[in-house]
Amino acid sequence: MTPAQTAMLDALVPVLGRKGIVTDPAAIAPWLVDWRRRFHGAAPAILAPASTAEVAAVVAAAARHRVALVPQGGNSSMVGGATPPADGSALILSLRRMNAIRRVDAAAGLAVAEAGVILSDLHDAALAVDRRFPLTLGAKGNATIGGLVSTNAGGTQVLRFGSMRGLVAGVEVVLADGSVHDGLAPLKKDNRGYDLTQLLVGAEGTLGVVTAATLRLVPVPAALATAWAAVRDPQAALTLLRRFQAATEALESFEILPRESLAAVLAYVPSLRAPVAAEAAWHLLIEHTDPSGDALMERLLGEALADGLIVDATLAATATQAADFWRIRESISDSERALGPASQHDLSVPVDAMPRFMIEAAAACEARFPGTHASGFGHLGDGNVHFHVRAAPGTDPALWYGEHVPVVTRFVDDLVIAAGGSIAAEHGIGQMKLAELERLSSPARLTALRAVKAAMDPLGILNPGKLVALAPSAAAQ
Amino acid sequence: MTPAQTAMLDALVPVLGRKGIVTDPAAIAPWLVDWRRRFHGAAPAILAPASTAEVAAVVAAAARHRVALVPQGGNSSMVGGATPPADGSALILSLRRMNAIRRVDAAAGLAVAEAGVILSDLHDAALAVDRRFPLTLGAKGNATIGGLVSTNAGGTQVLRFGSMRGLVAGVEVVLADGSVHDGLAPLKKDNRGYDLTQLLVGAEGTLGVVTAATLRLVPVPAALATAWAAVRDPQAALTLLRRFQAATEALESFEILPRESLAAVLAYVPSLRAPVAAEAAWHLLIEHTDPSGDALMERLLGEALADGLIVDATLAATATQAADFWRIRESISDSERALGPASQHDLSVPVDAMPRFMIEAAAACEARFPGTHASGFGHLGDGNVHFHVRAAPGTDPALWYGEHVPVVTRFVDDLVIAAGGSIAAEHGIGQMKLAELERLSSPARLTALRAVKAAMDPLGILNPGKLVALAPSAAAQ
Numbered sequence: 001m002t003p004a005q006t007a008m009l010d011a012l013v014p015v016l017g018r019k020g021i022v023t024d025p026a027a028i029a030p031w032l033v034d035w036r037r038r039f040h041g042a043a044p045a046i047l048a049p050a051s052t053a054e055v056a057a058v059v060a061a062a063a064r065h066r067v068a069l070v071p072q073g074g075n076s077s078m079v080g081g082a083t084p085p086a087d088g089s090a091l092i093l094s095l096r097r098m099n100a101i102r103r104v105d106a107a108a109g110l111a112v113a114e115a116g117v118i119l120s121d122l123h124d125a126a127l128a129v130d131r132r133f134p135l136t137l138g139a140k141g142n143a144t145i146g147g148l149v150s151t152n153a154g155g156t157q158v159l160r161f162g163s164m165r166g167l168v169a170g171v172e173v174v175l176a177d178g179s180v181h182d183g184l185a186p187l188k189k190d191n192r193g194y195d196l197t198q199l200l201v202g203a204e205g206t207l208g209v210v211t212a213a214t215l216r217l218v219p220v221p222a223a224l225a226t227a228w229a230a231v232r233d234p235q236a237a238l239t240l241l242r243r244f245q246a247a248t249e250a251l252e253s254f255e256i257l258p259r260e261s262l263a264a265v266l267a268y269v270p271s272l273r274a275p276v277a278a279e280a281a282w283h284l285l286i287e288h289t290d291p292s293g294d295a296l297m298e299r300l301l302g303e304a305l306a307d308g309l310i311v312d313a314t315l316a317a318t319a320t321q322a323a324d325f326w327r328i329r330e331s332i333s334d335s336e337r338a339l340g341p342a343s344q345h346d347l348s349v350p351v352d353a354m355p356r357f358m359i360e361a362a363a364a365c366e367a368r369f370p371g372t373h374a375s376g377f378g379h380l381g382d383g384n385v386h387f388h389v390r391a392a393p394g395t396d397p398a399l400w401y402g403e404h405v406p407v408v409t410r411f412v413d414d415l416v417i418a419a420g421g422s423i424a425a426e427h428g429i430g431q432m433k434l435a436e437l438e439r440l441s442s443p444a445r446l447t448a449l450r451a452v453k454a455a456m457d458p459l460g461i462l463n464p465g466k467l468v469a470l471a472p473s474a475a476a477q
Numbered sequence: 478m479t480p481a482q483t484a485m486l487d488a489l490v491p492v493l494g495r496k497g498i499v500t501d502p503a504a505i506a507p508w509l510v511d512w513r514r515r516f517h518g519a520a521p522a523i524l525a526p527a528s529t530a531e532v533a534a535v536v537a538a539a540a541r542h543r544v545a546l547v548p549q550g551g552n553s554s555m556v557g558g559a560t561p562p563a564d565g566s567a568l569i570l571s572l573r574r575m576n577a578i579r580r581v582d583a584a585a586g587l588a589v590a591e592a593g594v595i596l597s598d599l600h601d602a603a604l605a606v607d608r609r610f611p612l613t614l615g616a617k618g619n620a621t622i623g624g625l626v627s628t629n630a631g632g633t634q635v636l637r638f639g640s641m642r643g644l645v646a647g648v649e650v651v652l653a654d655g656s657v658h659d660g661l662a663p664l665k666k667d668n669r670g671y672d673l674t675q676l677l678v679g680a681e682g683t684l685g686v687v688t689a690a691t692l693r694l695v696p697v698p699a700a701l702a703t704a705w706a707a708v709r710d711p712q713a714a715l716t717l718l719r720r721f722q723a724a725t726e727a728l729e730s731f732e733i734l735p736r737e738s739l740a741a742v743l744a745y746v747p748s749l750r751a752p753v754a755a756e757a758a759w760h761l762l763i764e765h766t767d768p769s770g771d772a773l774m775e776r777l778l779g780e781a782l783a784d785g786l787i788v789d790a791t792l793a794a795t796a797t798q799a800a801d802f803w804r805i806r807e808s809i810s811d812s813e814r815a816l817g818p819a820s821q822h823d824l825s826v827p828v829d830a831m832p833r834f835m836i837e838a839a840a841a842c843e844a845r846f847p848g849t850h851a852s853g854f855g856h857l858g859d860g861n862v863h864f865h866v867r868a869a870p871g872t873d874p875a876l877w878y879g880e881h882v883p884v885v886t887r888f889v890d891d892l893v894i895a896a897g898g899s900i901a902a903e904h905g906i907g908q909m910k911l912a913e914l915e916r917l918s919s920p921a922r923l924t925a926l927r928a929v930k931a932a933m934d935p936l937g938i939l940n941p942g943k944l945v946a947l948a949p950s951a952a953a954q
Binding site: 109166190198437 | 582584585586628629631635640642643652654656657658659662663664665666667668669670671672673675676678679680684696719722723726825826827828829856859860861897898899900901902903904905906914918919920921922924925926928929930931932933935944945
C-alpha cells in the first residue's frame, strides 16, 4: 500500500466503518480478475460505501490523496472494465452495498434503484407492481444497475425499448471532486444545458461514479409469441425482420445464429433439441408482444414459408418450449468455448449492412487466417452480432491468445470500420479495446473523448486506463 | 469589423465564394433580432457555407483568427439562442444553405438531413415514402434540423416518441478546431466511449456545429383519434392521462389549457368555436393513434364521463374539426399576447407533480404580485407547461419587462426548483436563462457544464454567452 493509500484509508475509517473497508487479500482476490478471466489486477483494498454521502466522501478523499478508484458492481464486464490496474495503484470502489430500490412507481412507470441493485432484483420489483423493466442479459443475476448504466448495457431485448441509454430517465452521480449531481428527477423535458445523464451513461465510470438511477418501466405485455425459423441466409432474415417491423411495433427480439452454432449447442447441452427439422444454414429466434399474440406470428411466418423466404418455422406452444428456444440462444457462448479458443468480437454495423457483413467478413477471416472458422450470431435486429474467429484445430491456446488474437482483432476491426460500424457495440471499451479505439478513431472523435475525460476527471482518478487514455497509450503506438 | 474578422473573411473568400459571405447590412439585419424580438445583436457578416467541408473551413478559420461564431438556422429560438452578441464581436454562421435531405430510407426508418433542412420539408419527404417524422411545433415552417437538434426541441407530439434527443440516431458535427466528427452511421448499439451525439443534442451550438443528422422515421399511423374534454381541475386531467396510458401505448398528445386561455383564443380568432358546451375550468386536447381509432377514445371518455372524472367531451368527427382543435391550442400564445405583457416561463416538473404545481404556483404568483394573472397551459403528458404571469392591467410594458419580469422570473424559477423541476423544459437556456441557470444550478452541475464547455471549445469561439459562461456571468453575481 502506498503512503497516499494508507493516509486515505485512515481518513475514511470514521466515515465508512469497518464494514466499508476490506483489506483482507482473500476477500479482495475474487474482484481482481474479470468475468472472462482474461485480465488480472491488484488492489490493496476495497472501499464499500453504503450511501451516496459515503461514496462522495470516498471520491473526495481519493481526489485529496490523488489515489485512483476503480468502480465495481457485479464485476461482469466483458472488456476488463472493472478490473483494477496490475500495479496496485488503484483501490476498488464497490457499489454493492448500495442496493436499495428507493422507489417503484407503477402509475408513472418509474423506479429509482441504487447502483448496487442486481438486475434480476429490479425485474422482480417491477413485476411485483405489474410492470416490467425490459432490459435483460445473461449476467442478470450478477450485473448491477450502476454497471449497466455505466456500460450502456444491451442484451437480447433491445429491439423495442433500446439499450440502457433509452431506459435511464436520470442519474445520481458523484463527480471527480466528490460533489454530488442529483439528476434523478424524472423530467420528460429538461434542457438545462448538456445532458449530464446521457454523458454518464456508457462512460464506464471514467467521468463520475453513478450511485443511483431513475429507470423507465413498461407495461407487462398481455401476449407473448415466440418462434424459431430456419432461413437460407442472413439477407432473407433481414427481409423477414422488415416484414415483422412493418406489421407490429412490438417486435422484441430478432436473433440470428448459424447452423454450426446450433450444432455446438445441441452437442454441449444434451437436453436441448433442434426446434425445426429442416436443415438450414441459418436460424432465427423471434419474439413479439403484439396484442394479437400467436396469430400475427403465424400469419407472418406462414406467408414467409409460402413465398419461400424461410424454409421452416415453429411457434413455441408453451412457455417451457419458448424457454428452451432461449436456452439454445443463451448457450452459444459456452458451447462454442468448448470447441476451442476463439477471438471474440462484439461489433455492430447498420442493420441493412449486417447480412452482407456476416458473410463477407467470415469469408475474409477464413481466407486470411487459414484453418480458422469464423461466424457471427446475435442481435440481427440491432445490427449487432458477436463475431467469433475460432483457432485452427490444434492451435496452442497461449500462442493463440498471445500472438494471433491481436492480429485477428485488428483484421476484424478494420472490416467493421470499413462497413461503417462500431468495434464496441454493447460491451464497451474497458481496457480490452482501448488501443483499438485509439487506432481506429478519427482525430475528431479521439480529441473529443480525451477533452471530455480531462475536463470531468482532471486528476485522472476515476477508472484510469479504461475507455480512453489521456495520452496516447503505449499499445497504440 | 475587427482586423481579425477582416483577415478571416479574406481567407474565406476563395472557400465560400461570393454567395457564402454576406456583408450587406440590410441583408444581415433580419438575423440580428430574435423570434420574440427581445434580443438585439450585431454582426458584421453572415457566413453561409454550402457543405460540411465549407463549415469545417469556416470553423478552422474562426479558431485561427480567434473570431467567435453564432450558428443560426431558422432563427426561431425562444431564448435568444441564435442572436449574436451586441458588440459585433461574432459572425453569424448560417446553416441555411446546407438544405439537402441526403437520404430517406423507408425500410430502415431513417433519414439523413442537413442542418438547414426546414422541419416541414422533412415532414413532406418522410410522407412521400409513407413514413412520418413525428416531432412538430409551431415554427415548423422556419425551424431547421440543425437548430432542432442543437436545442433538443420538443413540441406537442413528444409524448410517444420523445423530444429530438430520442429521434436523433447520429450527427455529423464540426468541432471547435474545425475537425469533422462523422457520427451519422445509424448504429443501434455503439459503445465507443462517451456518446458524442447525445452530447451535441441540446448543446445549443456551444460545443460544435451540427451539419447533418440521422433521424428516425416512424410508420404513418393507420388511425388517428382526436378529442376535446372539459375537466374540473388538473388533478382529474392527470388521472385521465394515466387511464389513457394504461390503455394504449399510442397516446401522442395530452394538452391542457385553462378556461381563460380558451376564452382568449375565442376572442382573438373569431372563426373558432368552443369545442364543448360545458363551462369548465380546464380543457384537454387528446390525440392517439391506437389502431382501434375512435372506439378507444369513445370508450375511455365515456367511462370518464360516467364516473364524473370529466364534465364534457367531444370527438373530432372530421379532420377539419381536429385541425380546429389544434388551431385553438396553437393560438394560445398569440391570443394571450393581445391581452397584455406577460412573463413567460417554459418549465417542467415530474408529471405527477404538475397538477398541484399549476394550481399552487399560480396562486403564489398572484398573491406575491397583486393584480397579475398567472396560469399554465401545454404538455401535461410531458410534465411541461408554459406558465405565463400577465401584468396587472395598465402596467407600462417597458416597466414590466425591464423591472418586473426579472423579479417574477426568479420567483417562478424558485418554485420550479422547489418542485424538483427544470427552468428550461423545451426552449433551452440561450442567453435568456443563462443567469438563472447559474443561480439555480448545484455546484456539481455548474462545474460539469463549464468543464465540458471549456474542454470542447477551449477558445470560446462557439456561440459565446449562450447556455453557460466560462466564468460566472456578471448577471449572476
